[in-house]
Amino acid sequence: MKYSGEELPTGFLGRSARIVQIRAQIEKIGVGRTPVLIQGESGTGKEVAARSLFNANPQGQFVPIECGSMVGTLMESELFGHTRHAFTGAGENKRGLMELANGGTAFFDEIGDLALELQVKLLRVLQEREYRPVGSLQRVKVDVRIIAATHRNLEREIAAGRFREDLFHRLNVIRLTLPPLRDRKEDIPLLIERFIASPDRRYSIANEAMDAIMRYDWPGNVRELKNCIDRMIAMNSGPLLHFTDLPSNVIYHARAGTSTATTVAATVGGARGIPLPPPVVALRGIVPLQALERQAIEHALQQTAGDRTEAALLLGIGRTTLYRKLKEYQLGEN
Template sequence: MPHTHAHKPRILVVDDDADMLRLLSLRLAASGYEITTAGSAEEALAQLELARPQLVLSDVRLPGRDGLALFDEVRTRHPALPVILLTAHGTIPDAVEATARGVFTYLTKPYDAQELLDKVQQALALSAPAPASPHASETWRSAIVSRSARMADLLAEAHMVARSDASVLLLGDSGSGKELLARAIHRASPRAARPFVAVNCGAIPEALLESELFGHVKGAFTDAVSHHKGLFQAADGGTLLLDEIGDMPLALQVKLLRVLQERAVRPVGAAQATAVDVRIISATHRDLEEAMAAGLFREDLFYRLNVVTLQLPTLAERREDIPLLANHFLHTLAAKYGKRLSGFSPEALKALAAAPWPGNVRQLYNVVEQACALSTTPLVPLTLVQRALRTPTVQVLSLAEARQRFERGYLVDLLKMTDGSVADAARLAQRNRTEFYRLLQKHGLTPGHFKGEGDAGPPVAEERQG
């Protein structure tokens, strides 16, 4: 079926044979696809980031790096992007091996035109929707503000994963947005109408965490004055986010593993287990493989949780999102504080874009909130951003301006020290009086103003600020 212009899937076609490249392009374009071409693997990898295709169609025989090596690189960068290989008879064994490694399919040359179109349609049906399409429904991820290509890839994978019931492990530094992504996956899943429940495994004392997760019955312990449903039961039919799973105590890891295996929870003090239907998303900023090696995290639990891994980039790795996020937060916070703020000054926005952001998106939000709370002008100035970032205010001067400012301050200090005596000040400066008077005149300084003023006199303050 031809595609409408608004929903044209993008295909990257790779072949070093110019005639074959033209033929493939014309045939696919006639079927309603948007085509980008490349004559080598290197050119294809460059186009990959620019064109954002939904499918790669490549010949196996390419100059330099071949189609199989191109597939390996595509799989590393974009695991959800399907690849179809075109192969001559001599490379069929290689293509078969590639299919076992994850290539969507291969077609032998000369290929059948209808079979090619059928395979392309099948591959596109299984691939993630184009995240950049302005016509695609984006409500599931509306809370995630981004124009970053890296985030687009991550969201495409997240959208694919959401359709399944597979456990997902979200990795990323603190403040990078793991809970936002977990909520987005839940909203894109068949469980969207059911509860989403989040628990921070590192924020609840070990003695209370078991009861919080699995619940307890009345009388199970001293303070158990009534029955209490745990978070697993609260999330029944929906999604449970186990945030900072790397901080969960070993003893509780064993009980969690049992729940995941049996799909049932037994509240503390209860004799019977209760069946639960919960999709698990876990998140951590820790290196779980390192924790396993140190005996701090169970290997069997790791593989239960880590069916699909999604790695969130740091804010520094998606700097193109900083102005977008900063303005988004500013407009949200301006409404909260009842302020009329229109944006950031160019210098302030430049400072935000260049900051290191160890605290990621959460830190950016806090910086914008502080600047918003203190701003008295429609445009947030650089000074407020610097203050919120806790960076010293640096005024960039030309060399001539810096030298003049230093020279004037130096002369003021000499006149203060010598109580306005030009003779004494000139001697300390190791300059003759005539030259010293010329310097004073250049900077508009009158020695008489410093007589009897001492170090704290008002005229001195005025002179230094002038």
């Protein structure tokens, strides 16, 4: 792989056409103050995109706001601040996140989770550029760029009555849609290169492991990929990250989901000295369920170094069932 740790680019990484295009969009719209709505599955990099938008033309502060974390008055005072005696226990005047974001950017993360009563108040900020701290009669002027992100389909949330349509239209002036990682697998090597970059160690990945990574679908997207690499580094003592250090779901997918090859051989088992099962014939890319089951059991035993109680636990079946299946598949010394 061609980057050394120091030369790695920062920001929103990727070489796929979609990401190159999104990066160009970020550079362009980062300059303005128009609201931006970022949509994408969990782990696709919504926060990285929001921060890149801010960094394209940094003004004031970038203030992240977790919309799902608080409800009601607490969230309102967190956002807009409150005056003394606004409510029992209010204490002194308190500045809100909006005041902090004044002149800068407020990042409303998981905007789909924002309580309806706060949606009204945010709409006011967008329309009138002002808000009222809790307990105050005075309105406060504010100049803030709003970036909102969500993994939800807001149109569906509107239909379900959970999201205000007027707020949606105010936010949806520019929309960035981040593609799932499975649709841009060519970005994976570059992302991995970033994740394994460390000042004091050069890691590399065994080809077999890389193949499995490229074949996996990454439902948790870049976040899942990062966790996977972190885990491989933690599991490994040397600089080469092995296939067997991969999380079991990735290994399992690699062994079971081969769509091009007609035989699914248990390469891992072989490497560890566990007898290989008879080759499984995959017709039209479909592996028989029994073969998948057998492989899952073998894999669980391998992960637990032959501990059947733990293997049964991992497999989510009872010990007796595991024994029966071991017999059925003629596994172990049953």
